[in-house]
Structure formats: C-alpha cells, structure tokens
Amino acid sequence: MTQRAKLNLPDPSEALPGRLTAITVPDRHFVNGHPLAPPFPAEMELAMFGMGCFWGAEKQFWLQPGVYSTAVGYAGGYTSNPHYSEVCSGLTGHNEVVHVVYDPGVISYRDLLTVFWESHDPTQGMRQGNDIGTQYRSGIYFYNEMQRHAAEASLRNYQRALSDAGWGRITTELLSVPVFYYAEEYHQQYLAKNPGGYCGLGGTGVMC
Numbered sequence: 001m002t003q004r005a006k007l008n009l010p011d012p013s014e015a016l017p018g019r020l021t022a023i024t025v026p027d028r029h030f031v032n033g034h035p036l037a038p039p040f041p042a043e044m045e046l047a048m049f050g051m052g053c054f055w056g057a058e059k060q061f062w063l064q065p066g067v068y069s070t071a072v073g074y075a076g077g078y079t080s081n082p083h084y085s086e087v088c089s090g091l092t093g094h095n096e097v098v099h100v101v102y103d104p105g106v107i108s109y110r111d112l113l114t115v116f117w118e119s120h121d122p123t124q125g126m127r128q129g130n131d132i133g134t135q136y137r138s139g140i141y142f143y144n145e146m147q148r149h150a151a152e153a154s155l156r157n158y159q160r161a162l163s164d165a166g167w168g169r170i171t172t173e174l175l176s177v178p179v180f181y182y183a184e185e186y187h188q189q190y191l192a193k194n195p196g197g198y199c200g201l202g203g204t205g206v207m208c
Helices: 056-064 084-088 108-120 145-164
Strands: 045-051 066-076 094-102 138-140 175-176
Touching: 045 056, 045 108, 056 066, 056 094, 056 108, 094 108, 094 138, 108 145, 138 145, 145 175
Parallel strands: 138 175
Antiparallel strands: 045 094, 045 138, 066 094
C-alpha cells in the first residue's frame, strides 16, 4: 500500500468486504463505568467526531463534565465491521471516530464543537501530525439538523479565527452520521488503560 494511496479514499468497488459479525466490546466504560453501547438514559444525546488518532481524541471528550460515555470506532467508509488492520490499510474508507453520549442539560453540542476544534489541527487533510492516512481525517458527523447548523456555523467562525492567525483552509468533512462500528476492546479508553501511551493530537493554539 503506497503512501499516496493511503491519502486517497478508495472507490467503493476497491473497498474490503468486511464481515457480518460485529466486534465485541466491554459492557462498561473503563473510566466511569457507564454503558459503552445502547441503551442510554433517555435524556442523553449523541455526537460523533473524527480528529486524528482516536486514542487521544476520546480522552478529550470523556474528561468533559456532562459527557456520559464515549467509545471509539470506525465510520464513514464502506467495509462492514472492519478490523483495525483493515482500516490502517486505507482500503475501507473508514475514519477513526469518537462516539460521544452527553447530557445536553450539562454540556451543549456547541461546547463539544469547541473541544473538537481546539483539540486538533483541522487543516491537515488526510493526516493529523505524524499520523498519515485517510483514517486520520477531520470530521463532524451530525445526527440532526440542529447539529448540522451548529457545525456549519462553528466551521465558519473557526475558519475566520484560523485565517486571522495565519492558518490555512479547514479540511473537515461535515456529513450526516454514518454507520458506527465499534473498535476492538483494547482501543476503548486506551489512554486510561495506558497512561503513558501515544497521543498524536495537537491543536493549533487558536481559540474557538
């Protein structure tokens, strides 16, 4: 797999086929003990973001008051129930994403967008720092029209702030939420299980 190929999304006809069996994940969040998978309390809402390596991205969200649960996984591609090695090949089209379950009475979707923008560099295209490939692209995946409008407004506002600070154009993709496939157990809350583990995230220093 060439580096150039890994910087371009595959055609659906080229994508790996995947499988029918989903990856088994723990019942409970390693940090807060809340469920990792539905059902969630009725008052909770959902969000999904891609912002580079999902180990560090997930931690940014579980640290936020009002975030009930987080999980990492794969979304935005073509391969059903992919494995990590397949995603790394660049032949699934999937992004590494964080699934966020939050209490809107404590933290708003706009607050989550602030965490998103300030925790990574959204101008890098198919990479994030030293992590290179389509799975590291920046993405906001909205669940409803409220989230879409908020995401579009925040992108415009943050682009102005970045431009004023001398940064380039935002490459973040904004899409209706795709199918989410949970990643393997060892990826879930990775930096809580491995406090000295790798985190490739680095923001621009520009406030949202």
